[in-house]
Amino acid sequence: MKKKRVLHILNELKASGAETMLYHAASYWADVGIECDILSTGENIGSYAQELKNAGYGVFHLHNNKRPDFFIKLRKLVCEGKYDVIHQHAEAGSYWTILSLSLLSLKIVRTIHSNFIFDGILRFKRKIQRQHLTLLGVQFVSISNSVAKNEFKRFGIETKLVYNWAALDYFNPPTxxxxxxxxxxxxxxxxxxxxxxxxxxxxxxxxxxxxxxxxxxxxxxxxxxxxxxxxxxxxxxxxxxxxxxxxxxxxxxxxxxxxxxxxxxxxxxxxxxxxxxxxxxxxxxxxxxxxxxxxxxxxxxxxxxxxxxxxxxxxxxxxxxxxxxxxxxxxxxxxxxxxxxxxxxxxxxxxxxxxxxxxx
Structure with a gap:
């Protein structure tokens, strides 16, 4: 059976949040028929890149400078990688990143990793963007009930709930x-x-x-x-x-x-x-x-x-x-x-x- 290929798109890779979750989950994806790679879109690839490589992920770097060459290179990477799913984690630049890939007939998942308390024009802008992506079939995910409530109240979108995880077999009570x-x-x-x-x-x-x-x-x-x-x-x-x-x-x-x-x-x-x-x-x-x-x-x-x-x-x-x-x-x-x-x-x-x- 062909494994499903997933590309996770993040900012500069640091030892926090989504990166550490992916690191600890590295050996579990194969059990559910999934292969994952990671793309850093920060100005630098990030200090946590080597750890993710060592865990078994393919790790790539394209700086999202919001210029056409980034989107051209991104599209090429996605096509050559033969990915079935794009998993967008980074908030910054997420709308245009997803939009640039929306014609490739891929499943796109967008996880919201924080309670974004945007107000004024920025709130209106993010609301329009999120609702547009929802209409395009993007699946939004919240990491907690409070994030889900914030996304619905502030931006008017429904999200799936998938809680964060941790390496609980490591964080045991002490003897x-x-x-x-x-x-x-x-x-x-x-x-x-x-x-x-x-x-x-x-x-x-x-x-x-x-x-x-x-x-x-x-x-x-x-x-x-x-x-x-x-x-x-x-x-x-x-x-x-x-x-x-x-x-x-x-x-x-x-x-x-x-x-x-x-x-x-x-x-x-x-x-x-x-x-x-x-x-x-x-x-x-x-x-x-x-x-x-x-x-x-x-x-x-x-x-x-x-x-x-x-x-x-x-x-x-x-x-x-x-x-x-x-x-x-x-x-x-x-x-x-x-x-x-x-x-x-x-x-x-x-x-x-x-x-x-x-x-x-």
Whole structure:
């Protein structure tokens, strides 16, 4: 039986979102009769390209400069690659990219990876474009209920729902020895109460809210462990010093987050908005009690994982929620004991690959 060939179109390839999902799913496509390649349309191919090549994908690079030569080269690549399905992930340039391929009689899938809060003329433009592509037969996909609701409310389109997935067989709850080793890695004592967050220090992540909350709490044992790229201007470190909490904060930089998750007592994510956070899913899969802001992309987890704690939308009351969790941390730890099992049931790689296979 001939395998179906799929070309995934993304921006510059980085270790986040759709790229990491594709990386972890690489060995699963063959089981459902699918071969996948990846096209980077960023100015640079991206730092994650080699990992995707090593995983078995064919990886190509065409910079989407919005000029005719890009669309000519794209069409040639698609025809020579004999693809059956185009899977467009990148938001930027997506309309014209899809339109340029619409006469090739291919199945086209367009995944929306975030809650795009476009307003004014840009909202009107995106609405017309999305509705036009829907009329042309493009299948739109949302990664969470909040994204689906946003697409319908803001742009007037119906979407299929396929949740993000994560490498849940890797993000397991720690054994006692694994937890002990992880805490030693970061120089943590048995008496330390450790909250962790994972993600780059971008505006959307709102990490400064954690530092402000830490300054308001008089819990001597409380430590904040952050994994991810720091802001280029070092503003989080400067804020920690200004607030007098720098001795309680560990900026661990970009690294595999598993050890930090195993070292922690609870996870905190005060984002301003998300699509459907893979970092949060990985944390939950290790059975960590978690605190999220009540924002699109994080509020979705509440219907799957019992006893999550939520701040208000801007995380202004984060210190109060942290205090509540610390006071009852044994109870919340007990209630989080089934999080890994829940994650596997609803957000496994196999489930996501099967859902996309059905759409292809």
């Amino acid at each position: 006692e020895q694994e937890r002990k080793n992880a805490r030693a890695t970061f120089g943590l004592n048995d008496s330390d109460i450790v909250m962790v967050s994972v993600g780059n220090c971008a505006y959307a992540k709102n990490h400064e809210a954690v530092l402000h909350a830490l300054a308001k709490l008089s819990v001597n044992q409380l430590k904040y462990l952050h994994v991810g790229h720091e802001a280029e201007d070092g503003k989080e470190k400067l804020l920690a010093e200004k607030l007098g909490v720098n001795s309680k904060v560990i900026f661990a930089g970009k690294q595999d987050p598993l050890a930090a998750l195993h070292a922690a007592d609870f996870y905190v994510m005060p984002s301003r908005y998300e699509g459907f956070s893979i970092a949060a899913l990985e944390a939950l899969s290790t059975n960590l009690p978690s605190i999220f802001s009540d924002c699109p992309g994080l509020s979705d987890f509440d219907s799957f994982f019992p006893d999550l704690l939520y701040t208000d939308a801007n995380a202004g009351n984060l210190h109060l929620v942290i205090s509540k969790l610390i006071h009852d941390r044994d109870l919340y730890k007990l209630r989080a004991a089934d999080y890994h099992t829940i994650a596997v049931e609803y957000f496994s790689i196999q489930k996501g690959v099967a859902s996309y296979s059905a759409l292809y």
